[in-house]
Amino acid sequence: MVKFFLDSANLEEIEESVSWGVISGITTNPTLIAKESGMSFEPMVKQICALLGNNPVSVEVLGTDTDSMVNEARLLSAVASNLVVKIPMGIEGLKAVYRLNQGKKKIACNVTLVFSVNQALLAARAGAAYVSPFVGRLDDISWDGVGLVREMAGVFKIHGIKTEIISASIRHPRHVHEVAAAGSDIVTVPFSVLRQMANHPLTDLGVERFLRDWERSRESEEM
Numbered sequence: 001m002v003k004f005f006l007d008s009a010n011l012e013e014i015e016e017s018v019s020w021g022v023i024s025g026i027t028t029n030p031t032l033i034a035k036e037s038g039m040s041f042e043p044m045v046k047q048i049c050a051l052l053g054n055n056p057v058s059v060e061v062l063g064t065d066t067d068s069m070v071n072e073a074r075l076l077s078a079v080a081s082n083l084v085v086k087i088p089m090g091i092e093g094l095k096a097v098y099r100l101n102q103g104k105k106k107i108a109c110n111v112t113l114v115f116s117v118n119q120a121l122l123a124a125r126a127g128a129a130y131v132s133p134f135v136g137r138l139d140d141i142s143w144d145g146v147g148l149v150r151e152m153a154g155v156f157k158i159h160g161i162k163t164e165i166i167s168a169s170i171r172h173p174r175h176v177h178e179v180a181a182a183g184s185d186i187v188t189v190p191f192s193v194l195r196q197m198a199n200h201p202l203t204d205l206g207v208e209r210f211l212r213d214w215e216r217s218r219e220s221e222e223m
């Protein structure tokens with residue numbers, strides 16, 4: 001069954017969405033964290049990880065070379081047991097993922113900014129637990145983001161690749177429907193899209209009609 005992650009660093013949004021019982025993880029990035037104020041980086045990450053229990057929380061490194069990515073990843077992984085390190089796709093990133101998956105203490109990695117099946121295959125081979133194709137950003141340049149997810153899921157299935165696909169850069173509820181149908185393991189969504197997914201105008205009209213009919217029946221009984 002497809003899983004839903006929340007793409008946010010807002011503690012109120014995270015706490016609210018977790019209370020719905022539908023969120024299986026969190027993804028963040030430097031942009032999302034920079035938007036939040038009032039708490040420094042490490043305490044914020046610790047609190048997010050605590051809210052998610054054993055579910056994964058992806059936090060991105062800021063380094064651009066392999067050594068700095070690896071060092072930063074090791075520091076981040078010590079913050080909480082459910083923390084997953086986000087590593088940007090690229091040769092330096094692949095080297096970092098490979099090194100972080102060697103030895104006894106392996107660190108789970110989510111390779112982000114993936115825009116092709118070839119990149120996803122390399123990330124999976126290097127040892128990534130997750131790969132994140134950016135659906136909306138591909139659509140922005142007139143490429144088929146959902147089509148990429150479909151191809152990626154098909155190739156992973158053929159070769160028995162266990163790396164999970166996280167469809168990211170989700171812009172609207174239709175994206176969620178489409179990537180789920182395309183075979184994505186996980187969809188990470190902003191809180192605004194999660195709220196939209198729960199609503200439908202016909203649902204609202206149906207509730208209004210049921211309540212109106214109930215009130216009419218009560219009035220008839222009283223007469």
